[in-house]
Amino acid sequence: MTVIEDSTPLQQNHLPDEIIDRESEREQLQKAPTDQNLHIHGPRGTGKTHLIKKYVEDIDGKACYISCLEHDTQYKILQQLVSQLTHDSIQTGHHTSELQRKIEEHTDVLDFTVVLDELDFLLLNDGDDLLYFLSRLNNPPRIITITANTEDLKQQIEPRTYSSLHPRRIQFEPYTGQQIYEILADRASKTLKPKSLHRNAATYIASSTQNAELALTWLRTAAQHADEAVTEELVQEIREDAYNLHIEKHLEKLSQHHRNLYQAIQELSKEKGPVVNAGSIYQRYQKITEERGREPLSNRRTSDYLKQLEELNLIKAEYHYGGEKGKTREVRLTDQADNI
DNA sequence: TATCCACCGGAAAAGGAGGACT
DNA sequence: AGTCCTCCTTTTCCGGTGGATA
Structure with a gap:
């Protein structure tokens, strides 16, 4: 016995045609001049990527969507751009300026949009070289940047880049409990048998998180476990599972080393309390990695990886520059109490 | 006043994969 | 096939941080 009628709209990457409660943002997006x-x-789970992907579909063919989580250097993004524009794949080994020239050939004759999602991961590695290059072309493409951590681009990039980019900012506020409730109810109506999502269950989820992605993962997990209906008890029962699944989904996109690091923090915070410092994390990470028969990365390298986990909001870190604790950072896991 | 803590984070360098040319 | 180029990933090196302690 299952409560699921049509599992498609429940799946992780499903993009429903209608977006709930993002009307004003959608309007801002559509009304902005196309050269702006x-x-x-x-924050994460507020529908930024979702809305943009729909937008890109609407103006079909004229936009390149690139996630800087996967393509986190200027070079990789240039490769992506060239291969999307020319429809064939580019290997490594080329000169950056050669790729830039190819892109320039396209911009000269074609107006298109470049969407850079998760921009923080590019900025972390390569700074704003790519943004500078794109914005200073003769006939520059329209650039849409998306980030969960950089509220104001001006703080993060060179003044000369900012002045040629001069983006209009569109701010996505966290969903309210009411909105999360509506999203859940809507999704349930499309996927579950009638009346199988109890009102209290949806309310419980909606009061626990403002992150729509997490809320839907939660609903999905509950629906898969449900016999007769998704009840409040069931939703409470699987709370932990749903959250872990949500985390796993993010970690999947990263490397085994990221996962080992995360596990190290998990273990340490279970043993010694929630706050752990970077040194002990590295030691535990080494142990975990060696036990799996792999060579651990250097301390310096994992320091960068920790930063990436932080950017993804999987951990929180507090930096100390000197003082009684020396120069270090204190790390703890982001948990549901943080209302992500 | 010198030294210590504990590790951050920038810079440089090493090693590897792939392309272009001879 | 060999050489030289490119960029990517990772390691190595090291200066720096500011209160606590001797």
């Missing part, structure tokens, strides 16, 4: 660059900022 945009910077979209908002």
Whole structure:
């Protein structure tokens, strides 16, 4: 016995045609002049990527969507751009300027949009070289940047880049409990048998998180476990599972080393309390990695990886520059109490 | 006043994969 | 096939941080 009628709309990457409660943002997006660059900022799970992907579908063919989580250097993004524009794949080994020239050939004759999602991961590695290059072309493409951590691009990039980019900012606020409730109810109506999502269950989820992605993962997990209906008890029962699944989904996109690091923090915070410092994390990470028969990365390298986990909001870190604790950072896991 | 803590984070360098040319 | 180029990933090196302690 299952409560699921049509599992498609429940799946992780499903993009429903209608977006709930993002009317004003959608309007801002559609009404912005097409030569105006945009910077979209908002916490995770507020529908930024979702809305942009729909937008890209609407103006089909004229936009390149690139996630800087996967393509985190200027070079990789240039490769992506060239291969999307020319429809064939580019290997490594080329000169950056050669790729830039190819892109320039396209911009000269074609107006198109470049969407850079998760921009923080590019800025972390390569700074703003790519943004500078794109914005200073003769006939620059329209640039839409999306980030969860950089509210104001001006703080993060060179003044000369900012002045040629000069993006209009579109801010996504966290969903309210009411909105999360509506999203859940809507999704349930499309996927579950009638009346199988209890009102209290949806209310419980909606009062626990403002992150729509997490809320939907939660609903999905509950629906898969449900016999007759998704009840409040069931939703409470699987709370932990749903959250872990949500985390796993993010970690999947990263490397085994990231996962080992995360596990190290998990273990340590279970043993010694929630706050752990970077040194002990590294030691535990080494142990875990060696036990799996792999060579651990250097301390310096994992320091960068920790930063990436932080950017993804999987951990929180507090930096100390000197003082009684020396120069270090204290790390703890982001948990549901943080209302992500 | 010198030294210590504990590790951050920038810079440089090493090693590797792939392309272009001879 | 060999050489030289490119960029990517990772390591190595090291200066720096500011209160606590001797």
